[in-house]
Amino acid sequence: MKKLFACLIAGALLAGPALAQQVEPIDGIAAVVDEDVILRSELDRAVANIRAQYAGREEQLPPPAVLERQVAERLVLLKLQVARARDTGVRVGDQEVDQAIAAIAAQNGATVQQLAAQISADGLDFDQFRDSVREELMIQHLRNRFARSEIAVTEAEVDTALQAQAAGGPQYHIAHILVGLPEGATPEQIRIAQEKVEGVKALLDRGEMDFAAAAVRYSDSPNALEGGDLGWRSLGEIPSAFAQMVANMSPGEVTAPIRGPSGFQLVQLVDVRDAAEAAPQMVEQVRASHILIRTDEGTDPAAAKAEADTLHARLVGGADFAELARTNSQDVSSQADGGDLGWFVPQQYGPEIATAVTALRDGEVSEPFRTSAGWHILKRTGTRESDVGDQNRRAQVREMLGRRKLEDRWERFVRELRSEAFVDLRTASAGGPQAD
Known part of the structure; x- marks a missing residue:
């Protein structure tokens, strides 16, 4: 199947039991998340899936205990988002799930029956696949509600972005490492986070680890396991806190630690290209x-x-x-x-x-x-x-700017969910039961 299907399978496996094989009659609990649980089998399958994605690049993964903790945290965040969606009245019916699955099949040049056969051939359960799609749709609806209520893009911002596009200029491929801080962090928490980010920067400066591997191992960002990749952006799409730094960097360079609303960041300029090389209009x-x-x-x-x-x-x-x-x-x-x-x-x-x-x-x-x-x-x-005409171009730019704003606001929202929740991690890296 095409890459999109592979990505969906990977995401659904990480999302919990959605693509899991049948749970054994006796199964351990890896974490308690408010009134829900993450089973040991769920966590094991999610970790195995991440290892499969890094086949041939295993050296980029953190030690097993750290990887297990990272994956457990992802599963916790997914549980919390689905729970918040339910609590705020988000409902996804069978017809919407059917339509989403039909779209997934169509995007991969297959019928729904062929998609189901492929899932079965991979040793997975189609009903659990449906559950995974349903949960992903619920999170999408929750994000959309959040965006409508929290994110605004002004016409002046659209005009500035369009002027930058018309003028051409470079686009920047960037990645980041986030050492997160909770809302209202104490001086001690700030000191520990600053020492951590400075330690990571020292590792990078000494050449003991490349940036993507450091992101996988140390970043608190949801995209840590993707090496912290933030993709291609024009200068106007990069947060003003470090936009000028990026403009003056050479590919491969990494900024000094930057304090932002979510914590301390290290930003790497991966590559630069002319805007004319971007996707066609x-x-x-x-x-x-x-x-x-x-x-x-x-x-x-x-x-x-x-x-x-x-x-x-x-x-x-x-x-x-x-x-x-x-x-x-x-x-x-x-x-x-x-x-x-x-x-x-x-x-x-x-x-x-x-x-x-x-x-x-x-x-x-x-x-x-x-x-x-x-x-x-x-x-x-x-x-x-x-x-793309002017009206659609403006709509696309507005959507792009809104998406960039949403990334940071949504990340902070999810971190707030995590800080307010009762989470009892029982992974090896947590040393057994550990509530926070």
Whole structure:
């Protein structure tokens, strides 16, 4: 299967029991997370999966006890995010899971049946795979809610980023190591973190370890096991605290420790390229129409779902989509146009719309699916390769800036979840039960 499928399998294995083989009747507990647990078998499989990803590069991994602790922490964070999603009312139904799996299969040039066969051939359980997809969708919804309430991008910021793109200039491939600090850190915690980051910097300066290996071993960032890689960014996308430093560095150089809102960071400039070498401006757009039945506090969810199902049945029976949209859709912005949403890139209207439209062929109509706005029925009407116009370019830049802001804010939010939770780690590196 394609790389995307491999990445999904890797992520799902790390997410807990979702892709696990059947748990043995007697299984140990690796961690207690509030009212949930991480089983020893879950942790062992997740660690084995990380080792498989580093096959041939085992020297980059930390000692077994440290790796186990890192992976356990990842599993803890995933449990906490799923729990917070549930507590805030995030629900993912079977239809949304089915649509996501159909999209995964389509992106890998396979049918759902072929995907299931591949999962079975790998010795994994398809029902547990579904559970993993459901949990990932829940976390996506939680992130989207967080972004809508916490992240704002101004038109001035978009203008500045567009001007930087038009002027060309370099893009920077950067990576980081984070030595985290809790909210309201004490002077002693700050001193210990500073000594740690300075010790890591000394190791790098002496050439005793390369940056990616140090990130895997010492970083508290969620991307530590990816070597701290932050990808390619223009100067305007790099936090101002160290943007000018990066601009004056040569590939391979590492900054001195930098104090930020999440802790101390070391930033490496991996490489530099001209912006003209970046991805082309041609994008794939789709055209679609939809019918929306809204759900809110005054709406019976079951009645809204029933209305969407009735409309879908009429469409299956040959009713005209545009006419039904004009007479029944509750999206005032598209109702008069027969539900037409125009041309857009799949992610423009959020992950649920993107998942549904990606799973369709031109001319096909989706099953009813739910978003935060209500129940949708989507019809994909066209596909094209298009040069990104000014409006779409602005939308893409706005999304990119919002995503960069979200990275840091979301990381702090997850760290707050961790600091507020009861976590009892029972890994070897924790020396047995250890609550915090």
